Amino acid sequence: MNKYLNQLVKLSEINREIDAFEPRIQKIEKSISVAFEKAKNANDSIELLEDEIKDSKLKRMKNEALLAELSEKLKSIGKKSASIKSEKEVKALQLEEELAKEHCSFANEEIARLEKIIELKEGEKVKAKELHLELQKAAEELNATIEEEREAIKEDMQAAYAKKNEIVNAMSPKILSFYEKIRKWAHNSAVVPVRKQACYGCFMRINDKTNALVAASEDIITCPHCGRILYRDTTEVA
Ligand SMILES: [Zn+2]
Incomplete structure (x- = not known):
């Protein structure tokens, strides 16, 4: 083959080789960002569960405060009932007592319901934390592996550029x-x-x-x- 043509074929090959590095780099960087994104999503779900638990605990506290209030009320009804005489007053007090007891049972039901939610979410949180750790570890391991690949690509690129320079220097302008x-x-x-x-x-x-x-x-x-x-x-x- 003609010397110049041979150089052109070689230069063209090396240019193709050099251009192929970019998609290779992009591919590995993409896989890294996907892995860390997954770990981040797992962490976000932990935060979401924590918010839900906090919210349920706050609601439980409010219901407990309501229960304490109602129990005070029932005590005072008990005291009052000893001092009243008229049937009308007795009936009114009984009604008040029934209503307070009803509210008590509502509050107790609500507390039981919230406790179930808290327990469920705590369980989910444990699992989410495990998953997050797993994904974070996987992402870091991948990053370490890819670091080697990055280095290898860098070396290949340097070699390719050196080869290109050699060809270009030998060519007629x-x-x-x-x-x-x-x-x-x-x-x-x-x-x-x-x-x-x-x-x-x-x-x-x-x-x-x-x-x-x-x-x-x-x-x-x-x-x-x-x-x-x-x-x-x-x-x-x-
Ligand atoms: Zn053609």
């Missing part, structure tokens, strides 16, 4: 700028193989003359349709 011009629009398909007599950039069939020139590999040939640099694909089975 004229050919390099010709390639860069095509690369501006064709990006990583500026240098493409010919397969089955078709340009692998625009996928159009090339004429026999161009195909023969590409096959000879003696010159830098561009696709007559799209202008990309063409080379003979040696991996293609003839």
Whole structure:
């Protein structure tokens, strides 16, 4: 193969390699942020449960205060009942007593209901804490593993850039700028193989003359349709 063409093929390969690093980095960073997000969500659910428990405890306290109030009231009704005589007063007091007792039983029912909620939420909180710990640990472990991968990518990138510099330094500036011009629009398909007599950039069939020139590999040939640099694909089975 022509020396310059060979350099162009190699440069194109290394540029493709370099461009592939970014999605690799993004993929690992994404997996890390997903893992920490999961742990954070688990922590949020703990906070939510804590709020619910706090709310139920406050309601229970209010009902307990109400019970204490009602018990005082019942005591005072008991005292009053000893001193009154008229049937009308007795009846009124009985009514008051019944009402207070009814409120007492309501408050007791409410306290029992709230205690069940508190117990249930406390149980959920224990589980949520376990889950949070698990997820946090998993995220941290993943982060440590990924740290190694990050380092490996960094090394690969440095090696790729060194290789690219080596190729670029050996190239003629004229050919390099010709390639860069095509690369501006064709990006990583500026240098493409010919397969089955078709340009692998625009996928159009090339004429026999161009195909023969590409096959000879003696010159830098561009696709007559799209202008990309063409080379003979040696991996293609003839
Ligand atoms: Zn083409």
